[in-house]
Amino acid sequence: IPLKLPQKVSAEQILAIKPDLVIVQENSNTAFIQSLKDVGLKVYITKIPTTLDMVRKRIIKLSEAVNEKKQGSIVIKELDKKTTFVKEVTDTISVSDKKILMGYSLLGVFGSAEGLFNDICINAGVTNGAALACLVRGEHLSKEKIVEVDPDVLMFSDYSSTQEGDTVLFRKEVLSDPALQSIKAIKNNNIIIIKDRYRYAASQYIGDGILDIAQKTYPEYFKKNKK
Known part of the structure; x- marks a missing residue:
């Protein structure tokens, strides 16, 4: 461009x-x-999409608005291919093996039940720990609540704002916090890192975000179901 x-x-x-x-x-x-x-x-x-279905509808509407309906269908087909694959794999996971995931931004735990990230989690076959803790949009989650939810997985993004490598420092800070040492994710070193643009992917790239989170949370299942 x-x-x-x-x-x-x-x-x-x-x-x-x-x-x-x-x-x-x-x-x-x-x-x-x-x-x-x-x-x-x-x-x-x-409209601001808060679900995968809303993202799909927005892509279709935009393709119509720019007179590229055929290209829009191609984009939707590729998106659906990724999300269908994830569903096929995660549907084979037993309820007892399903994971609670808690996502961190540099401001702390994020992902209220009303937001797009929550639907990304649902489609990735994980439970959004922030929604489980009833996080209100715009507010922060206390350490007590994080311990209470006891997430299986902690997710960080690769976002860097003012300092080079500030996400690395932030991640070390969270993982070494004495108040959080009892949670399963830290005890089992179950930490995943995703591209920052996947956290609220409100375009066709939501499919990549769903796939990335699912593959990193359940690597053993996706190794058995390669496409």
Whole structure:
């Protein structure tokens, strides 16, 4: 992509590149959306997906909006191939072998029951520990709650913000925390790392996120079911 706009961009800057269509999420500033319309731009507003099914529907709608319905079908087919494969494998796992996974960002445990990550977990065949602990969106989970849930797996992302390797330091901090040494994930060294973009993959890449989490949580099952 030769031209990349900054994260904070004005309607005039967008107008200058003469786009055929501007796609925005419904949580975008309403005044900004109106300013796009006021300068004569065609605007397509999408819902914020919180489930795999919503992501699928958004892909289909967007493919229709840009007159690429055939290409949209190809993308959906590839997505469904990955999620179907994961379901086929995880359906063979007994209830007693299913894992509770707790995901960490640099701000702490994340993944409320209402969010997209929770549905990613469901489709990956794992129980989202944050939802189990009734984490409220925007709030933090106490160490007492983490110990109470006792997750089988801790998941970290490879995200790095201001310092090189800050996720590595953060991960060491969590794993060496005296208050968390009793949980199964730390006792069994059951730690997985995923690409940060998979945490809230609201595009076709949600399939890659689901597959990656499932394969890393249940490696022994996926070794037996290679495709």
